[in-house]
Amino acid sequence: MTFTLAEDSALLQAVTIGETVAANRIFMAPLTRSRAQADGTPSDLAAEYYSQRGAAGVIITEATAISAEANGAYMNTPGIYTDRHQAKWAEIADAVHATGGRMFVQLWHVGRMAHPEISGVEVVGPSAIAADMTTHTPSGKQPLPVPRALQTAEIAPIVEQFRAAARRAIDAGMDGVEIHSANGYLLHEFLSDVVNQRIDAYGGSAENRARLAAEVIEAVVAEVGGGRVGLRISPGNPAGDMHEIDTVGAYEALLHRVGGLGLAYLHVVADPATPEFGVIRSLWPQTLVLNTGRATDTSFCQLEELAEWGVIGAAAVGRAFLANPDLIDRLTAGAELNVPDETTFYAPGPVGYIDYPTLAEFELKSA
Numbered sequence: 001m002t003f004t005l006a007e008d009s010a011l012l013q014a015v016t017i018g019e020t021v022a023a024n025r026i027f028m029a030p031l032t033r034s035r036a037q038a039d040g041t042p043s044d045l046a047a048e049y050y051s052q053r054g055a056a057g058v059i060i061t062e063a064t065a066i067s068a069e070a071n072g073a074y075m076n077t078p079g080i081y082t083d084r085h086q087a088k089w090a091e092i093a094d095a096v097h098a099t100g101g102r103m104f105v106q107l108w109h110v111g112r113m114a115h116p117e118i119s120g121v122e123v124v125g126p127s128a129i130a131a132d133m134t135t136h137t138p139s140g141k142q143p144l145p146v147p148r149a150l151q152t153a154e155i156a157p158i159v160e161q162f163r164a165a166a167r168r169a170i171d172a173g174m175d176g177v178e179i180h181s182a183n184g185y186l187l188h189e190f191l192s193d194v195v196n197q198r199i200d201a202y203g204g205s206a207e208n209r210a211r212l213a214a215e216v217i218e219a220v221v222a223e224v225g226g227g228r229v230g231l232r233i234s235p236g237n238p239a240g241d242m243h244e245i246d247t248v249g250a251y252e253a254l255l256h257r258v259g260g261l262g263l264a265y266l267h268v269v270a271d272p273a274t275p276e277f278g279v280i281r282s283l284w285p286q287t288l289v290l291n292t293g294r295a296t297d298t299s300f301c302q303l304e305e306l307a308e309w310g311v312i313g314a315a316a317v318g319r320a321f322l323a324n325p326d327l328i329d330r331l332t333a334g335a336e337l338n339v340p341d342e343t344t345f346y347a348p349g350p351v352g353y354i355d356y357p358t359l360a361e362f363e364l365k366s367a
């Protein structure tokens, strides 16, 4: 089944997010592809991969570490904390801008999702509570360890690393940064009333659990300006063995604290039919980017309605963009979409990365 986007579709209208004008409202969701070099410099193929997808309203990059210690949930994930990293990201920004595209770098600290065999350092989190999961390490599949609870004095340096990484992203020519506070990584772990059992100023009440994410946003906004900063959240999302009994309180506190900072957008991973989404929407009158987590060709119909009604400012689409560099063209043509190949999501090399055919290439081959 295919879906055709009409030329006057709300999803094809331009949208201003902070300092950036996006040509349309179909953004590329952040996608870890595990093809970075050993030192965290993005792959030499990354400029081609991203520029193939430059027709997205905005490309949100794969999650990118703010420091060596912040990395290590998966193998070969990039960073943006050395001059060499920054130079490669600058090449990527140039390549995407040359297509008319726009690009935000997603910044993360992986927290308790790290494994010492990948990161080479001790795993830390809000509290000594492990994610009941395994990860692929150089020596095979391993359970995630119990993290060491961060000391209060260790938190300010992490905020500073987010600030410095955001500065590097803007200096590399990126249009903005997205702070990753979703999917079970460090900032999300602090928001949780289950995974965060701290008794200092960063645990306990909703305001305290929101404090780290809020301090990161405030520091990054002070450095690069609110109009260049997005925030990604996933209230109640169980990814990363996350648990939240109170799925709304910490988010309410966080949005209350950062709502006046002029952020470019709030990016929510949620089913729009859930009560959490309704609460977040009502707390955030500004631009909201929605990732429903099931962007098949048929769900574009729902996203289009939400954009038309003004419920969302834009839709973020992951796997459909991964497999269809020319997604926008395919949707406007009502064409079939390539099916994403899960076996190459995190595999090294060009296959499943830069070789998904465009419609034109496909038709040429089958002619």
Ligand SMILES: Cc1cc2nc3c(=O)[nH]c(=O)nc-3n(C[C@H](O)[C@H](O)[C@H](O)COP(=O)(O)O)c2cc1C
Pocket: 029, 030, 031, 032, 033, 061, 062, 063, 106, 180, 182, 183, 232, 269, 291, 292, 293, 294, 295, 296, 316, 317, 318, 319, 320, 345
């Ligand atoms: C291969 C892969 C890598 C992902 N990497 C990230 C990431 O780096 N950061 C992030 O916030 N979400 C990441 N996600 C989640 C996606 O951004 C998105 O929320 C999810 O794929 C559901 O949306 P979709 O149905 O449009 O793909 C990843 C998902 C996949 C499939």
